[in-house]
Amino acid sequence: MNGPKTIKGRPELYTSYGQDMAFLNTRPKRAWTGGLVVLALLVPFLITDDLLQLLATGFVAAIGAIGLNIVTGYAGQVSLGHAFFLAIGAYTGAALSGSETGRVIGFGITSLPIWLLASGLVAAFFGVLVAPVAVRLRGLYLAIVTLGLVFLGEHVFREWTSLTGGPGVGRPAAVPELFGVRLDRDNALFTAAQQLYLVMFVLLVIFGVLARNLVRSRVGRAFAAVRDRDLAASVIGVDLTKYKVLAFAVSSFYAGVAGALLFVVNGFFDPGSFNLLLSVQYIAMVLIGGAGTISGAIMGALFITLLPRITRELPAVLPFISGDATGAVTVFQLEAVLYGVLIIVFLIVEPRGLFGIWVRIRNYWRTWPFSY
Amino acid sequence: MDEFLQSLIRGLGTGSIYALLALGFVIIYKSTQVISFAQPAFMLAGAVLVSYLSPAVSFFGAVLVAAALIAVLALGVERTVLRPMVGKPVFVVAIITIGVDVVVRVVTNAFIGLDVRQVGDPWGLTTMSFLGAEVQQRYLVMIGTTAVVTAALFAFFRYSRIGLAMRAVAYDQEVALAQGISVGSVFALSWALAGGLAALAGVFVATGAGVDQQLWIVALKALPAIILGGLESLGGAVVGGLAVGIVESLFGTYQGDFAPWLGPNFALVAPYALMLLVLLVRPYGLFGKREVERL
Numbered sequence: 001m002n003g004p005k006t007i008k009g010r011p012e013l014y015t016s017y018g019q020d021m022a023f024l025n026t027r028p029k030r031a032w033t034g035g036l037v038v039l040a041l042l043v044p045f046l047i048t049d050d051l052l053q054l055l056a057t058g059f060v061a062a063i064g065a066i067g068l069n070i071v072t073g074y075a076g077q078v079s080l081g082h083a084f085f086l087a088i089g090a091y092t093g094a095a096l097s098g099s100e101t102g103r104v105i106g107f108g109i110t111s112l113p114i115w116l117l118a119s120g121l122v123a124a125f126f127g128v129l130v131a132p133v134a135v136r137l138r139g140l141y142l143a144i145v146t147l148g149l150v151f152l153g154e155h156v157f158r159e160w161t162s163l164t165g166g167p168g169v170g171r172p173a174a175v176p177e178l179f180g181v182r183l184d185r186d187n188a189l190f191t192a193a194q195q196l197y198l199v200m201f202v203l204l205v206i207f208g209v210l211a212r213n214l215v216r217s218r219v220g221r222a223f224a225a226v227r228d229r230d231l232a233a234s235v236i237g238v239d240l241t242k243y244k245v246l247a248f249a250v251s252s253f254y255a256g257v258a259g260a261l262l263f264v265v266n267g268f269f270d271p272g273s274f275n276l277l278l279s280v281q282y283i284a285m286v287l288i289g290g291a292g293t294i295s296g297a298i299m300g301a302l303f304i305t306l307l308p309r310i311t312r313e314l315p316a317v318l319p320f321i322s323g324d325a326t327g328a329v330t331v332f333q334l335e336a337v338l339y340g341v342l343i344i345v346f347l348i349v350e351p352r353g354l355f356g357i358w359v360r361i362r363n364y365w366r367t368w369p370f371s372y
Numbered sequence: 373m374d375e376f377l378q379s380l381i382r383g384l385g386t387g388s389i390y391a392l393l394a395l396g397f398v399i400i401y402k403s404t405q406v407i408s409f410a411q412p413a414f415m416l417a418g419a420v421l422v423s424y425l426s427p428a429v430s431f432f433g434a435v436l437v438a439a440a441l442i443a444v445l446a447l448g449v450e451r452t453v454l455r456p457m458v459g460k461p462v463f464v465v466a467i468i469t470i471g472v473d474v475v476v477r478v479v480t481n482a483f484i485g486l487d488v489r490q491v492g493d494p495w496g497l498t499t500m501s502f503l504g505a506e507v508q509q510r511y512l513v514m515i516g517t518t519a520v521v522t523a524a525l526f527a528f529f530r531y532s533r534i535g536l537a538m539r540a541v542a543y544d545q546e547v548a549l550a551q552g553i554s555v556g557s558v559f560a561l562s563w564a565l566a567g568g569l570a571a572l573a574g575v576f577v578a579t580g581a582g583v584d585q586q587l588w589i590v591a592l593k594a595l596p597a598i599i600l601g602g603l604e605s606l607g608g609a610v611v612g613g614l615a616v617g618i619v620e621s622l623f624g625t626y627q628g629d630f631a632p633w634l635g636p637n638f639a640l641v642a643p644y645a646l647m648l649l650v651l652l653v654r655p656y657g658l659f660g661k662r663e664v665e666r667l
Contacts, residue, residue, distance in 0.1 A: 144647075287467055344471040
């Protein structure tokens with residue numbers, strides 16, 4: 001096998017499959033990625049803590065959206081059950097790291113890597129349990145079955161009060177402790193928001209890179225084959241059961257991790273909030289960002305997370321919108337309507353989502369000024 | 373025994389609401405291969421419209437007008453939002469209908485406000501004696517109306533020209549098109565039918581307790597119903613709807629005594645558990661057709 005050859009003056013020319021499939025296969029990609037990472041690391045010292053918290057929530061949501069994208073965007077198995085797996089992760093993390101009180105159970109393992117991994121694994125276990133159903137069903141049948149899962153899960157979480165604290169009361173979130181440092185408290189160097197932001201960013205990068213590596217491997221190609229036509233995939237030798245189970249397991253693992261972290265960043269979750277609405281929100285992240293792309297999932301997650309904040313700024317610009325709950329058009333109504341309208345408009349006008357818009361911008365400037 | 377009969381009637385009553393909604397889902401699915409998640413919003417909008425109209429044109433007049441208006445609304449949604457998506461992946465279209473649902477529901481909520489609105493139905497919570505058991509009148513009305521509506525629908529599909537066209541489109545779109553059937557109007561008509569059915573169901577849900585912002589959740593119970601019956605089967609939708617209603621009602625009555633460990637309110641999610649069990653045995657529902665796939 002020949003190694004990659006380079007030709008003088010043609011740095012972008014691929015001479016091997018390896019180069020084409022490389023992690024960051026073009027120079028602009030390397031530059032952009034590096035630039036964004038540096039920017040993200042500088043941000044905590046530039047903006048206020050409440051915005052940082054919002055961004056941290058966005059990063060965690062991005063981990064969850066990447067997970068959903070693996071099962072829905074790459075493997076083509078439509079899941080409306082993401083909220084269920086998020087909930088499992090959230091409560092596993094909280095129960096493992098929380099302290100035992102008379103009201104809720106807890107095991108007091110506060111080290112972040114341990115409970116985070118455990119949250120992911122428990123959620124993945126449930127994903128594997130659900131997967132056999134997915135192997136038998138396809139399309140919208142699967143979507144509705146996973147929807148049923150959310151309702152059943154919501155019921156269990158409402159009733160199992162020693163785990164979840166019960167509706168309206170809740171329980172404390174997981175305790176984030178890394179190398180003996182409590183991340184949710186201010187210390188000499190950083191504020192709590194800065195620490196959480198940085199940790200969530202690092203975790204997003206780790207999980208993002210892992211997912212990107214998964215989908216450009218043999219497994220990822222098998223997922224895409226199953227998505228595009230599962231019958232054809234099985235004919236060319238893709239083991240459908242194996243890869244569908246694997247897709248659900250990986251996706252639920254990501255959801256579990258995201259759920260546990262979401263609980264930490266938000267601080268409070270009502271057991272009833274892991275509902276259909278949350279699932280739809282994640283579907284919206286994936287579709288608005290761009291199905292079948294990791295960077296799209298991140299963009300979509302940040303967009304959906306920041307959307308309420310953006311609409312909340314609108315009353316200052318558009319005076320006919322009322323900032324509180326009174327008035328003809330309130331900001332809350334606007335937010336909900338905007339959310340629905342955005343889903344519709346994106347899917348009709350740009351089915352590839354934010355990622356598609358980025359691709360169009362990129363292609364325009366690539367040949368600029370000779371667009372034709 | 374009285375208790376059993378009571379909860380059976382209650383189950384059949386709520387089940388007939390689910391059946392109406394499920395019929396809407398199935399009609400849309402058969403013609404366009406899409407599950408419309410906008411049904412809950414149409415249901416809510418129908419109930420709210422009736423609550424505004426009934427003081428002016430009496431309850432029954434209001435129901436007819438509201439069903440017609442919601443049918444027109446659904447038709448409009450299909451023309452503007454769904455038509456550009458013909459031929460796109462069904463899942464994407466289904467998500468678009470979620471978007472439609474959100475928008476319609478937010479607008480409708482603005483008309484509900486925080487109070488509970490009454491639809492002005494003549495039955496309320498009054499009961500009557502039926503085969504020796506005290507049952508609420510409204511359940512009997514629901515069962516009767518649904519039976520009539522279902523029979524009319526089946527007759528429509530069986531005997532009318534348009535019904536035949538709709539069946540043809542469901543069977544094979546391209547061939548139907550080649551025979552001169554306007555597939556577009558069939559799409560529009562099926563959305564309108566589903567909208568009207570949803571509005572009627574919404575009114576039934578609102579009898580007795582009234583309309584509030586949470587009413588739409590009831591419509592989601594029709595989802596296990598259509599999966600139970602099979603997505604392509606109108607008869608399956610009715611059977612599924614009634615089954616879901618009965619299961620829910622019987623669990624509500626007896627589960628506290630026989631299986632308290634499932635927790636209170638398990639009845640609300642029992643349909644979903646039933647759906648999972650049925651699907652494990654029959655992946656295409658009770659009456660759905662097994663797809664033959666070719667490469």
